[in-house]
Amino acid sequence: MTQQLTDLADHLDATDPLAHVRDRFLLPEGVVYLDGNSLGPLPAAVPPVLEDVVHRQWGTDLIRSWNTHDWWQAPLRVGDAIGALIGAAPGQTVAGDSTSVQLFTALSAAAELRPDRPLLVTDPEHFPTDRYLADSVGRLHGRQVRRVAPADLPEFLDEHGDQVAVISYSPVDFRSGELHDVAALTRAAHRVGALALWDLCHAAGAMPVHLDDLGVDFAVGCGYKFLSGGPGAPAFLYAAERHHDSWRTPLSGWTGHAEPFGLQADYVPAPGIARARIGTPPILSLLALEAALTAFDGVDLAQVRAKSLSLTGFFLRCAEELLAPEGFEAVTPAEPEIRASQVSLRHPHAYGLIQALAAQGVVADMRAPDILRFGVNALCTSHHDVLTAATLLQRITSAGDYDPVPQEPGTVT
Template sequence: MTTTPSPRTASRADGAPSALRESAARLDADDALAHLRDRFLLPEGVVHLDGNSLGPLPAAVPPALTDAVTRQWGTDLIGSWNTNGWWEAPLRVGDAVGALIGAAPGQTVAGDSTSVQLYTALSAAAALRPDRPLLVTDPGHFPTDRYLADAVAGQRGLQVRRVPPHDLAAFLGAEGHRVAVVSYSPVDFRTGELYDMEALTRAAHDAGALVLWDLCHAAGALPLRVDDLGVDLAVGCGYKFLSGGPGAPAYLYAARRHHAALETPLTGWNGHADPFGLSRDYTPAPGISRARIGTPPVLSLLALEAALTAFDGVDLTRVRAKSLSLTSFFLRCADELLTPLGFTPVTPADPDRRASQVALSHPHAHGLVRALAERGVLADMRAPDLLRFGVNALYTSHRDVLTAAAHLRDIAREGAYDPTPPAAGTVT
């Protein structure tokens, strides 16, 4: 999350060294995905490098929401649950997300928040491996993943082991037979490091454990193959690279082979085998429908559904290739313009280990990100000292990247930022 830019002035690439300008122009001229930028409503004078936090507004969303509100809700009223497909929306939108993460239809449900879906997935995993006492998570995992690992372990009588992904193989060599589930993200949300999902999934399975992936920073940014890799469970949010809007519904993927035994902890009536039978006792629905909980957030689901059409006809391997080109170019700009001014790139230079963001450390990250926003460049920071720049290949150009780096160089060189650290509770 970040501050509102005002006034907006982003274009600053003109002041950058000519070699960088020429490279940006050449790379943008060769960009086969450039036309996809028109699928987003990006304000003039803004460079949006915060789509790994909140994606911008896709052009398909306003008309879809207008229709949902005025025609569906306003005119068709409650009949819309049947006539406008509201009831099926969690499964329909789940399948649309599934297509982006490599899941065949019928295994993904959309709704609730990532935190709720994590709770469901962790609890279900523990129930699927009742004889194993350990829950493995990453000490560097996003806070909600760590908190929920502790909560579920407490409720289910498990012990949490915090094992960095790079140490998983060694850990499993000693303790693997005791591990119920390995709960990781393929992307370090701070540094943008990309882990090897395939190798980590295989290592967990070789030990007889399940694997749960948090795909928040991966879905929509790179090709994913949850079915092919044999992933057991996955969750993710709808508001980052999927651009589904603030608080967009999250999703849960559960591999079909687990459905019959999938025990969900929140047995709401929408997950009942016969929700409108209003029976006294809970009987789970067959398939992924049992992971539904309560009445879904229909307007948000329809916004997310419309947002996902930005990916129509888009090959995610090309998105990945462009994303790597953008982050490589960012690292080059950082090297030439920013490291001499005290910035240190912490994102791996190795493209196989880099997701779709660049993070730079600087002791005054907060003030610098705010100053950037005032010049129309949206990025964010993660305490204590990281500036994060997310690139979404659907709408980001190499010129955008150069503009951001050139503004940051000017701000740092001029000392044109407030070095005061953020007050507790500030949204960063």
């Protein structure tokens, strides 16, 4: 049985059109890294760029680098590079700040574009920061937040749609890896005159996203998961061009001013997406992200999606053959149309098992109370990585070679 799986992994890796892209990452020896959906691995392009940014740009050229190395335009330049990965034509995406800050901006802007609608609607299972920021924006803008499961959203909108300013959801359930239907939910929102905001943290770089084509209004996402921009890499914000004349941002920092160096008395927002710039951006982290994005050069996101599905499909097969007998239950959907770039397995000793895997060089993470979560990144994960992880997990579990301690949350999504 395992020989069959080995042969299959051999075949799938040998015919993988993205196999060569793995060399664009500096993966540590002896580690199978299946946590790129928390923190992407180090792209080989990053260290030489950072070396240049630190020594030549900052150290030698000093303040002049804002112009000579065009630090000034980096938030828009990097934004456009991310835009190319999420179906956004240039001029609609800015990079900077954190996802939380970008969520605050997008939700505030959306609320102000629908001033007479009292409801902000979000997912009860949304990543916490999305829920917390929705509550905060609701409070500051005098709106109420309703938490409605994606499956119930169309019905909710049928009933209360004229009260809804914006729906705020993610394409990916970060626990289960189930995909929600961005197209259908965006349409449902628009049918009732609401706006649609999508959090792409677990989607950007992992699959094609078609923001422009789907008519999405706002989107946000982080730079450190599938974009591999480094720990805490700047986030991004997309605002559809049709809102550019009318949207208002709450964080009216000087770099988003129409004349940032004019030192004017009053805030006049820059045209377009530039008004979502806030303060001076963290250039080291931002230019590391820019370098990291070159790992996508010449890579077709349809290929990324195909390989991601191949990896997760293979993982699910390994899980069925090797892990189901050990008491693991696959949480991630088998249907490829609704499967994101991760495999989540349920086991009561998730925490101890993830620790035992890590001790033997397979890095994944867990979500309380009982989910083992394995992210695959089509740019640098192989089918053999998947097989190694599944085989080791089977061996550890069957041997009882782990500490069945109570789960303890502890890492960063």
